[in-house]
Amino acid sequence: MRRTHASFLVAAACFAGGASAQDDHYGDRTSDAVANNSVATVSLVGFAGGQFRTLNSEGDAPVPVSTFDDPKFYSIGTNTVPNPSQEDVLEAAWYEVVNPQGHFVQLVIRSRNGKQFVPVGTQVDGHTVQAFSYELGGDGNGIDWKGWVSHVSWTEYVINYSTDGGQTAYSDPTIQDPIGGAHWNGIDVLHLGLEVPGSGVNWIQVNYKIGVVPAPGALTGLALAGGLLARRRRR
Numbered sequence: 001m002r003r004t005h006a007s008f009l010v011a012a013a014c015f016a017g018g019a020s021a022q023d024d025h026y027g028d029r030t031s032d033a034v035a036n037n038s039v040a041t042v043s044l045v046g047f048a049g050g051q052f053r054t055l056n057s058e059g060d061a062p063v064p065v066s067t068f069d070d071p072k073f074y075s076i077g078t079n080t081v082p083n084p085s086q087e088d089v090l091e092a093a094w095y096e097v098v099n100p101q102g103h104f105v106q107l108v109i110r111s112r113n114g115k116q117f118v119p120v121g122t123q124v125d126g127h128t129v130q131a132f133s134y135e136l137g138g139d140g141n142g143i144d145w146k147g148w149v150s151h152v153s154w155t156e157y158v159i160n161y162s163t164d165g166g167q168t169a170y171s172d173p174t175i176q177d178p179i180g181g182a183h184w185n186g187i188d189v190l191h192l193g194l195e196v197p198g199s200g201v202n203w204i205q206v207n208y209k210i211g212v213v214p215a216p217g218a219l220t221g222l223a224l225a226g227g228l229l230a231r232r233r234r235r
Contacts, residue, residue, distance in 0.1 A: 032096070032098055032103070032146070032212070033096065033103070033145050033146055033149050033152065033210070033212045034065055034096040034105070034143060034144070034145060034146065035065075035144040035145060035146050036065070036146075037064075037065075037144075038064070038065045038143055038144040038145075038186075039062045039063065039064045039065070039141065039144075040062075040063060040065070040094065040136055040137050040141060040142050040143050040144075040186060041060035041061060041062055041063065041135075041136070041137055041138060041139050041141045041142075042060070042061055042063045042076055042092040042094070042107065042109065042134065042135070042136055043055075043056055043058075043059055043060050043061060043076065043134065043135045043138050044056045044076070044079065044090060044109060044117060044118075044132065044133075044134055045132065045133055045134065045135050045138070045191070046080070046118060046122065046124055046129035046130075046131070046132040046133075046197075047129065047130050047131045047132070047133075047191075047194075048123070048124045048125070048127035048128060048129045048130060049124075049125065049126075049127030052133070052135075052191065053124040053125060053127070053129075054124075055079055055080045055117070055118060055122070055124065055129070055132060056076045056077040056078070056079060056080075056090050057077030057078045057079075057080075058075070058076050058077030059077070059139075060135070060137075060138045060139035060141070061074070061075070061076035061077060061092070062074075062141070063076070063092045063093065063094060065094060065095060065096070065143075066093050066094070066095050067095050068095050068096075068097045068106070071093040071095055071108065072093055073091040073092065073093045073108075073110065074091060074092060074093065075089055075090070075091055075112075076090050076091065076092050076109070077089070077090060078090065079111070079115075079117055079118065080118075080122055080123075080124055080129075081119055081122060082119060082120075082121040082122055082123065083119070086115055086116070086119045087115070088111045088112055088113050088114075088115035088202075089111075089112040089113070090109060090110070090111060090112070090117070091109070091110050091111075091112055092107065092108065092109045092110075093107075093108050094106065094107040094108070094136070094143075102156075102209050103209065103210050103211065103212055104207055104208060104209055104210065105143065105208040105210060106205065106206065106207050106208070107134070107136060107204075107205070107206040107208075108166075108203070108204070108205050108206075109134055109203070109204045110165065110166070110202065110203045110204075111165070111202035111203065114164075114165055114202050115202060116163070116198075116199070116200045116201060116202050117132065117201055117202060117204075118132045118195075118197040118198075118199075118201075119197060119198060120197050120198035121197070122197050129197050130196075130197075131194045131195065131196055131197075132194070132195055132196075132197065133191040133192075133193055133194050133195070134193075134204060134206065135188065135189045135191075136186070136187060136188040136189075136206075137185075137186060137187035137188065137189070138187075138189050140187070142185055142186030142187035142188075143185075143186025143187075144186065145186065145212075147215075148214050148215055149212055149213070149214065149215065150213050150214060150215035150216070151183050151212075151213040152183060152184045152186075152210050152211070152212055152213075153177070153179075153181055153182075153183070153184060153210060153211040153213075154177070154178060154179050154184040154208055154209075154210055155176065155177055155209050155210060155211050156174055156175070156176055156177070156207075156208075156209035157172075157174065157175040157176075157178055157192060157206070157207070157208060157209070158171055158172060158174050158175075158206075158207045159171065159172045159192070159193035159204065159205070159206050159207070160204070160205040160206075160207075161193075161195055161199075161201045161203070161204055162201065162202065162203040162204075162205075163199070163200035163201055163202060163203075164202075164203075165202060165203050166203045166205065169203070169205070172192070172193050175192055178190060178192060184208075184210065188206075188208075193206070
């Protein structure tokens with residue numbers, strides 16, 4: 001499936017819908033549902049020989065959660081290339097954002113020196129790569145949610161691609177509710193976004209819009225806190 005090619009300026013935190021990080025709507029941000037010590041694995045994968053195969057040298061590389069305001073990029077190894085001069089270190093960061101536009105988890109994979117992820121002629125295990133994507137939690141280690149969370153629905157997905165490190169990008173159309181309302185376990189191996197070798201892509205940004213439902217006990221605690229606050233205000 002080919003993407004719509006409406007180009008737009010992309011800052012480090014462009015969210016579903018194409019809004020930029022300079023928008024005033026993004027002034028109020030908190031991290032709520034993701035566990036503070038969550039570590040999810042990230043990998044770049046290519047479709048070759050009838051299956052998806054890892055393209056970054058560290059495979060399913062552990063990446064700790066960071067923050068929207070100060071994303072921490074971790075190396076996930078070098079990319080697989082036909083020519084050593086095309087090799088580069090790949091880095092990934094992911095974080096949570098809550099703002100007036102919704103509740104999001106965002107993943108960014110980038111090339112440290114701006115070289116394309118998958119040049120033409122890239123092979124894995126003797127098979128030529130036909131398309132490439134990414135995986136979050138491909139080894140089963142996905143996002144961990146906080147204890148008060150009972151259900152996370154993945155309601156919307158947008159993936160942005162860039163050939164200039166995120167300065168400009170083009171995106172896949174929004175995909176609604178890709179897991180049919182089921183609880184999202186923080187793992188994404190669906191390969192909903194695909195790009196082709198030689199496209200020049202050196203930056204991918206994945207936006208997951210989510211819905212979070214508290215556990216019954218957490219709802220009770222919130223109700224009690226709200227009641228106490230209301231009583232204080234009446235005094």
